[in-house]
Amino acid sequence: MSSDPAPAIAVSTVIFGLRAIERSEHVVLSLPLVKRVREPYLGRWALPGGPLAATESLREAARRNLRATTGLDPKHLEQLYTFGAVERSPVDRVVSIVYWALVRTDEADRARIGENVRWFAADALPQLAFDHDEIVGWALKRLRNKVEYTRIAHALLADEFTLADLREVHEAILGRRLDPANFRRRIEATGTVEATGRHLEGGRHRPPALYRSTAQKELLL
Amino acid sequence: MSSDPAPAIAVSTVIFGLRAIERSEHVVLSLPLVKRVREPYLGRWALPGGPLAATESLREAARRNLRATTGLDPKHLEQLYTFGAVERSPVDRVVSIVYWALVRTDEADRARIGENVRWFAADALPQLAFDHDEIVGWALKRLRNKVEYTRIAHALLADEFTLADLREVHEAILGRRLDPANFRRRIEATGTVEATGRHLEGGRHRPPALYRSTAQKELLL
DNA sequence: TCAAAAGTGTTAATCCTACACCCATGG
DNA sequence: CCATGGGTGTAGGATTAACACTTTTGA
Structure with a gap:
């Protein structure tokens, strides 16, 4: 055992929605990202997330966070995976419990989008902060898999x-x-x-x- | 936000092995449990587990723990789910990241079994501490599902x-x-x-x- | 009346299951 | 040579994929 401080807990979400593509009739699978306003990875896009409060469940934390950053209310919310590699954050040790969510198309358009929140097409993401690229990859895989055998x-x-x-x-x-x-x-x-x-x-x-x-x-x- | 202390992180494992049934040629799916030696749930059987050290990954923590309590070296080790309901421990707030493992039949027999560690048939478990019944249920479901489409x-x-x-x-x-x-x-x-x-x-x-x-x-x- | 999407029909290939049957060994 | 599990063959049913075809609407 070491005397390092205990790892912190965070809850993050991967939010999927369908967005109409400009001057086209097609829709494309998209997700909202938030721009980081502090180090590390200042300026990079990242998944919405935040710390787990002592009095809320993991799911509640995911829902609260998602609401706070995007104003969205998901129709589907499910735990994805927990990421806990020692070096995933360069400054402190954080264990992130990641949820993934689906929001209705008509609601996704009403999402509160500001300077620091933007939708990106799932197949054209920028390089993300931390290990969030990997996390989105997991979420996409799970979504594609589940669409085949669930509703x-x-x-x-x-x-x-x-x-x-x-x-x-x-x-x-x-x-x-x-x-x-x-x-x-x-x-x-x-x-x-x-x-x-x-x-x-x-x-x-x-x-x-x-x-x-x-x-x-x-x-x- | 409240001023309650931050939730603690624990890593637990559900370990499956096949055990020969007495005076029979059949084997039965079994798992080792440890008897709790302190409150809460003193004397109840529970999943092996312990705190996450600051310098180890989640997987390493699971493997270390599994080794320490049973002496076993799993041939398969995979994250199952993270349990974080507020009331799952009556005394403090614990978020448990649960792994599940498979050990070879021939090694399972060599497992270090003492007074406080015992194998139980998966379909004849005692009532467990905390929400560990629920956790084992999840693990069984995942195992049965995965055996159909993986190796x-x-x-x-x-x-x-x-x-x-x-x-x-x-x-x-x-x-x-x-x-x-x-x-x-x-x-x-x-x-x-x-x-x-x-x-x-x-x-x-x-x-x-x-x-x-x-x-x-x-x-x- | 034409283009295009909605909706139905059909067929061939594939996969799954049940079960008949032959093979090889110890007793 | 017999009982038993190892191993192969096969026929019927269910599922799937490809695509032809009919229906209904707006323009």
């Missing part, structure tokens, strides 16, 4: 959506096109969506049916 | 093994019998094992071929 994609959409919307989410996350016919059948087979009976009018073509996520278990927590 | 089962076996050995491991973890023919084909198709060319002599019947795990990536870390 988390719903957490990125509003209450009502078309199957094309849902497919677009999957495509943005996976980074490849999916066959609309097979996608439809696959989703219908899972029973995670149900038709609302309404249709989305005003499109350029045949109006698609609107669906909602079937109420089931917690998606939020 | 972790190899970490429970010696260097050379028969497919029946490997199948026995899968069966002990999953808690159900598997078709030997289909199991063989499934494993062969993954390319995770290769025949050594040798056979296990001295059995009561046709001598089965011996296999080894194909060298690939780290299984240990």
Whole structure:
């Protein structure tokens, strides 16, 4: 045992949302980052995060932090991993418990964005502070994996959506096109969506049916 | 923010091994527990664990701890989850980063077992201290899940093994019998094992071929 | 009436499971 | 030569991927 001070605990979050791309109909998987205003890594972009208060749970800390820095309220919030390498911060020993979150597209646009907070496309990130590049890599891997066998994609959409919307989410996350016919059948087979009976009018073509996520278990927590 | 002291960090491990069952040819998934020698939960069984030293990584802490309490050297060691509910310890605020480990059957028998350390069958555990019941539940779920799509089962076996050995491991973890023919084909198709060319002599019947795990990536870390 | 997305149908390839069957060994 | 686990073969069902085809709308 040494006489070094005890390691500090921090909680950070990787927040994913879909953002419309300029002069395009596509959306791209994005995340908000905050610019560091002090050393170390002054001026670098980093994940939102902060210390764990003695009276809050890890999840509460993640939610509070996320709210404070971006004003966002996630629809999905889940623990990712805990990073504790000795040298991950050049100045002090910090163990970071990292959560990842999904926010609805329509809410992501309302996010409080200032000088020091900005959205970045997930496939075009700057070099981040600390080991945050590695952390985002983990989060992306987990997201891509989970979208295949859970209903988390719903957490990125509003209450009502078309199957094309849902497919677009999957495509943005996976980074490849999916066959609309097979996608439809696959989703219908899972029973995670149900038709609302309404249709989305005003499109350029045949109006698609609107669906909602079937109420089931917690998606939020 | 409050003026309460900062939460403490602990690292705990769930260690799985296969143990022969008395007067039976079967093995059963088991884990070593330590009896608490102080309050809170004095006398209750608990997971091995201890504080994180300032100069060691989380993984190193897990490995050191595991060595100190059981004398075991795990063949697989992986972070499970971090537990940080405010009330999980009745006396102080502790955030526990939990790892889970697999040890080889032949080494598990050599484990240093004393008055305060004992193996328990995973499906017949006593009531544990703190939230350790919940933690073991998580670990079991993860193990059962991972055995289906990774080669972790190899970490429970010696260097050379028969497919029946490997199948026995899968069966002990999953808690159900598997078709030997289909199991063989499934494993062969993954390319995770290769025949050594040798056979296990001295059995009561046709001598089965011996296999080894194909060298690939780290299984240990 | 045309373009394009919504939605349905079909087929072939693949994978999984159950189970029949042969092989090799100790007793 | 028999019981038993080792090991191979195979047929049917389920799942998947590719793509042709029909429907419905706005322009």
